[in-house]
Amino acid sequence: MELSERKAAVVHKLHVTNKHRFIGFALIGLAVYILSNTVDEWKAFQGATIAVYVVAIASIILLTGYSGQISLGHGALLAVGAYTAALTQIYLQLPVWICFVAAVLVTSLFGALLGSAAARLSGPYLAGTTLALAVGLPSIANQFSFLGGEQGISFDAGWPPLSFGEAFTQYKWFFWITSLAALIMLWWIQNLLRSRYGRMWRAVKTNEVAAELAGIRVARSKVLAFTVSAGIAGMAGALLAATINNVSPSAFPLALSFSLATGAVLSGVNTLGGVMIGAVALVAIPEIASLVADRWSGSESVASLLPDFIVSALLILTVFLAPKGPIEKLRSRHVK
Amino acid sequence: MFELINTLLIGITAGSIYSLMAISIVLVWRSTRVVNFAAGGLALASSFVGAAILEKTGSFWIALPIAMVAGAAFSAFIEYFFLRPLLKRSGDQGAEIFLPIIATLGLLGIIKTILNYIYGDRIGALPPPLSDKGFVVSGESIALSPMRLLILGIVLLLMVSLTVIFQRTNLGLSLRAASFAPEISRLAGIRVDFIRTIGWAISGAAGATAGILQTTNGSGSVSPESFEFSLLLVFGFVAAVIGGIESLVGAVLGGLTLGIILAIILMYVGGSLVFIAAFLILILVLLLRPHGIIGTKGGRRA
Numbered sequence: 080m081e082l083s084e085r086k087a088a089v090v091h092k093l094h095v096t097n098k099h100r101f102i103g104f105a106l107i108g109l110a111v112y113i114l115s116n117t118v119d120e121w122k123a124f125q126g127a128t129i130a131v132y133v134v135a136i137a138s139i140i141l142l143t144g145y146s147g148q149i150s151l152g153h154g155a156l157l158a159v160g161a162y163t164a165a166l167t168q169i170y171l172q173l174p175v176w177i178c179f180v181a182a183v184l185v186t187s188l189f190g191a192l193l194g195s196a197a198a199r200l201s202g203p204y205l206a207g208t209t210l211a212l213a214v215g216l217p218s219i220a221n222q223f224s225f226l227g228g229e230q231g232i233s234f235d236a237g238w239p240p241l242s243f244g245e246a247f248t249q250y251k252w253f254f255w256i257t258s259l260a261a262l263i264m265l266w267w268i269q270n271l272l273r274s275r276y277g278r279m280w281r282a283v284k285t286n287e288v289a290a291e292l293a294g295i296r297v298a299r300s301k302v303l304a305f306t307v308s309a310g311i312a313g314m315a316g317a318l319l320a321a322t323i324n325n326v327s328p329s330a331f332p333l334a335l336s337f338s339l340a341t342g343a344v345l346s347g348v349n350t351l352g353g354v355m356i357g358a359v360a361l362v363a364i365p366e367i368a369s370l371v372a373d374r375w376s377g378s379e380s381v382a383s384l385l386p387d388f389i390v391s392a393l394l395i396l397t398v399f400l401a402p403k404g405p406i407e408k409l410r411s412r413h414v415k
Numbered sequence: 416m417f418e419l420i421n422t423l424l425i426g427i428t429a430g431s432i433y434s435l436m437a438i439s440i441v442l443v444w445r446s447t448r449v450v451n452f453a454a455g456g457l458a459l460a461s462s463f464v465g466a467a468i469l470e471k472t473g474s475f476w477i478a479l480p481i482a483m484v485a486g487a488a489f490s491a492f493i494e495y496f497f498l499r500p501l502l503k504r505s506g507d508q509g510a511e512i513f514l515p516i517i518a519t520l521g522l523l524g525i526i527k528t529i530l531n532y533i534y535g536d537r538i539g540a541l542p543p544p545l546s547d548k549g550f551v552v553s554g555e556s557i558a559l560s561p562m563r564l565l566i567l568g569i570v571l572l573l574m575v576s577l578t579v580i581f582q583r584t585n586l587g588l589s590l591r592a593a594s595f596a597p598e599i600s601r602l603a604g605i606r607v608d609f610i611r612t613i614g615w616a617i618s619g620a621a622g623a624t625a626g627i628l629q630t631t632n633g634s635g636s637v638s639p640e641s642f643e644f645s646l647l648l649v650f651g652f653v654a655a656v657i658g659g660i661e662s663l664v665g666a667v668l669g670g671l672t673l674g675i676i677l678a679i680i681l682m683y684v685g686g687s688l689v690f691i692a693a694f695l696i697l698i699l700v701l702l703l704r705p706h707g708i709i710g711t712k713g714g715r716r717a
Contacts, residue, residue: 149513196698199705202512203450207656208697214649215691222687333645337520344517380535384528391524398518399501 100269104262111258115251123250125362127322130257131315132342132358134264138311139343140351145272146304147284148197152209154336155216156309160186160316161326162226165234175236175321179260182317183310190309191302198301213336217328231327234320253322260318264311269351271307280304341394347404356405364389421558422682423675428563428632430674431570435625436651437658437666438577439618443490444660445594446614449498449515455648456526457493457619458626461486462637462644463530465627466539475544479569482627483620490619491612493522498615499608531639538636541627566628573624577617577663590614625651650677653693657700659707668708672696 115123135157142148160182167173167181193212197205220226239252271277282290283300291297320326338361346357365386372382401408436458443451465482469475501518545561581587592600593610601607625647630636633643654673658665673696680692700708 143513149516151516196702200701203444203660204656204701204705204707206450206512206516207652207660208694208701210649211653211690211694211697215694218687218690222685333649340517340520344514348513380532384531387524388528391521391528394521394524395497395518398514398521399504402504402514 100266104266108258108262111254111262115254115258120248120250123248123254124322125366127250127253127257127318129355129358129362130254130261131318131322132339132361133261133354134318135312135315135339136342136346136357137265137268137351137354138308138315139339140346140348140354141268141272141280141311142304142308143343144347144349144351145277145284146280146301146308148301148304149202149206150209150308151206151340152211152213152216152336153308153312153339154331154333155209155212156186156190156312157316157319157335157339158217158326158328158331159189159309160313161234161320161330162220162232162316163313164317164320165232165326166225168234169232178234179314179317182313184313186313186316187306187310190312191306193309194302194305197305198298210333210336213331213333217331220328227327229328231325231330233325234317235324236321250322257318257322260314264314265351265354268311272351276300276303338390341390344394344404345397347401347406347408349403350406353404353406360393361390364393417555417557418682422678424558424563426675426678427671428566428674429678430654430671431567431667432625432628432632432647432670433650433654433674434667434670435570435573435621435628436647437654437670438574438663439622439625440652440655441658441660441663441666442614442618442621444655446590446611446618447494447498447502447515448512449502449519450512450652451519451618452516452648452652453493453519453522453526454490454618454622454651455644456523456530457486457489458622458629458647459637459639459641459644460489460526460530461619461623462541462626462630463534463539465623466541466637469541470539478541479624479627482623486619486621486623486626487616488619490622491616494612494615497522499611527639534639536638538638540636541630542635543631562631566632569624569628573621574663574667577621580617581663586610586613650674650693653697657697657707659704659709662707662709665707665709672708 111126114126118126135153138156139150139153142150163185164178164182167178168175173181197208200208220231221228226232236253236256238249239247239255243252272280279290279295279300282293282295283297287297290300316331319330323330342357342361344357345360346353346355368386368389369382372385397404403411436454439454439458440451443449443454461482464485465478468481469478472478497518498515501515543562545565547560547562549556549558549560551557579587581591589600589605589610590613592603593605593607594614597607600610626637626644629643629647630641634641637644650673651670654669655666656669657672658667658669673693676696677689677692681689684692
C-alpha cells in the first residue's frame with residue numbers, strides 16, 4: 080500500500096505532459112511486444128481479448144463518465160461493428176483494414192441515430208432503451224438469411240505476413256493487431272477528452288443548464304458523444320470478430336453488455352486512466368477463479384459458478400469502496 | 416378473427432404478468448430512485464421458495480402467499496443491507512444512477528450464482544393449479560383457460576389492493592410523500608427510511624407473484640438460468656419505462672401494450688423479431704413522450 084501511495088504521489092506531483100504520455104504508451108507497446116513473444120497461443124488469445132475489452136470499455140467511459148449518458152447496450156454496438164466488418168469483407172471483398180474503417184463509420188452512423196433519440200432521454204429511460212437494444216439487435220440475425228442466423232458469418236483478419244517468419248502464430252498476430260488498434264484508439268480518445276470536446280461533455284454532464292448558458296449546445300454535444308462512443312465500440316466489435324473469426328448473435332448476448340458495464344465500473348467510470356484494470360479483470364477473474372476452484376474444491380459446480388460470483392461480488396465492493404474507481408481512490412487518498 | 420382474439424388473449428395474459436414485474440420496478444424507483452435489476456433475481460428466488468412450499472404442502476394457494484412474503488423479505492433485506500448504505504454513502508453527485516444500477520446488477524449475479532449453487536441442475540416445479548385447457552366456445556377451444564383467468568384475477572386483485580393501499584391508507588400516503596419529497600416528509604414525522612424499506616418489500620411481493628405466474632403460465636418449472644425470467648426482467652423493465660417509470664397505472668398500461676403487440680408480432684411476423692420489436696415500441700413511445708405514457712414532465716430545467 081505504501082508503495083502505491085508513493086506512486087500516486089509521484090503521479091500527482093508531476094505535471095504529466097503529452098511527451099510523458101507518449102512514453103507511457105510506447106512502454107505499454109513494448110510490453111505487449113515482449114509479452115507476445117513469450118506467451119503461448121491461449122495467452123495470446125486472452126491478450127487480444129483484453130485489448131478488445133480495453134477499446135470497448137473506453138467507449139463506455141467516454142459516454143458515461145465524460146458525457147454522463149448511461150448505456151447498458153454497448154454489446155449491441157459491438158455487434159453492429161462486427162457485422163459491418165464481416166459483411167464488408169464477404170460482399171465487397173475489400174481489404175481487412177477497410178473493413179475496420181467501415182465498421183467504425185457505420186457504427187458511428189448508427190450511434191448518431193440512436194444518440195439523437197437518446198439525447199432527449201435521461202436516467203432510467205436511457206437505461207431501458209439501451210437495454211432493449213442490447214436484447215433485441217443481435218436477434219435480428221436470425222430473421223435475415225444474409226446475416227447467417229445462429230451460426231453467424233465468418234470474418235477473417237488474415238494470416239500474419241510471411242515476412243514475419245514461419246514461427247509467427249495466428250493468435251500472436253491477432254494480439255498484435257488488437258493491441259496496436261487499442262493503443263491508437265486510446266491515444267486518440269485521451270487527446271479527444273482533453274480537447275474542447277472533452278471539456279464540453281464534462282460541462283454538460285456536471286450541469287446541463289449552466290453548460291447551456293455558457294453557449295454549449297447540449298443536445299448536439301450529447302449526440303456527438305454517442306456517435307464517437309459508438310464508433311469506438313464498432314471498432315471493438317470488428318476486433319472481437321477478428322479474434323474469434325466469426326460473427327454470430329451468441330457472441331453478443333446481454334451478458335456482454337453487462338460485462339462491459341462491469342468492466343467500466345471496475346476501471347473507474349470517470350477516468351480513462353484505469354481502463355486496463357477493468358479489461359484485465361474481465362479476462363483474468365474467470366481464469367483465477369477456475370484455478371482456485373480446481374485447487375480447493377473438487378466440485379464442478381463451484382468451478383463453474385465461482386467466476387460469476389467473484390465478478391458480482393467485486394462489482395458490489397467497488398461500488399461501495401471505490402465508487403469513482405481504483406485510480407481516483409488512490410489519488411484522493413493522497414490528497415487527503 | 417378467431418386467431419386474432421386468441422392472440423389478444425395470450426398477449427393480455429403475458430402483458431399482465433409484465434405489468435406486475437413493471438410495478439415491482441416502479442415501486443423501487445419511486446421509493447429510492449434505483450433501477451432495480453435485482454428484481455429479476457428476487458422473483459427467481461421467491462419462485463424457488465414457492466416451488467419448495469408447493470412440493471411440501473401440495474397446495475398452490477399456500478405456496479403463492481408464502482412466496483410473496485419471502486419475496487418481500489428478500490427485497491427488504493437487500494434494501495436494508497445494500498442499497499441504503501450505498502445511497503447514504505454516494506450522496507447525490509449529479510445524476511449518478513449508474514452506480515446503483517451496477518450494484519443491483521451485481522446483486523442479480525450473486526443471487527443467480529447462489530441459486531445455481533443450491534439448485535444446480537434441479538428445477539422447481541410450479542405446474543398450473545387449474546386446468547390450462549382453453550374454454551370451448553361454439554365448438555372451438557379459445558386461448559382463455561381457467562388458469563389464464565386465474566392469472567388475470569390475481570393480477571387484477573393485486574392492482575386493486577395496491578391502488579387502495581396507495582390512495583386510501585396512511586401507509587400509502589407516507590409512501591407517496593416519502594418518494595415525492597423525502598426531506599419534507601422527514602420533517603412531517605414520516606420515518607422515510609422505514610417507509611422506503613416497506614416500498615421495497617411491496618415491490619418484492621409483486622415481483623414474487625410475477626415470477627410464479629410467469630412460471631405457471633409458461634414452462635411450469637423454474638431453473639436458475641431460466642430464459643423466462645430474463646424475459647420477465649427485460650420486458651418488465653421495458654414496460655415500466657414505457658409507462659413512465661413513476662406511475663403504477665403507467666406500468667400496467669406499458670405491460671399490456673407490450674404484451675399485446677409482442678403477441679401479435681409473435682403470431683403474424685416472426686419469433687426472432689420480438690426482441691427488436693420491444694426496442695422499437697419503446698423508442699417510438701419515448702420519441703413521442705420522452706417521459707413515458709403517464710410520465711410527468713420532469714421539473715429539472717431551471
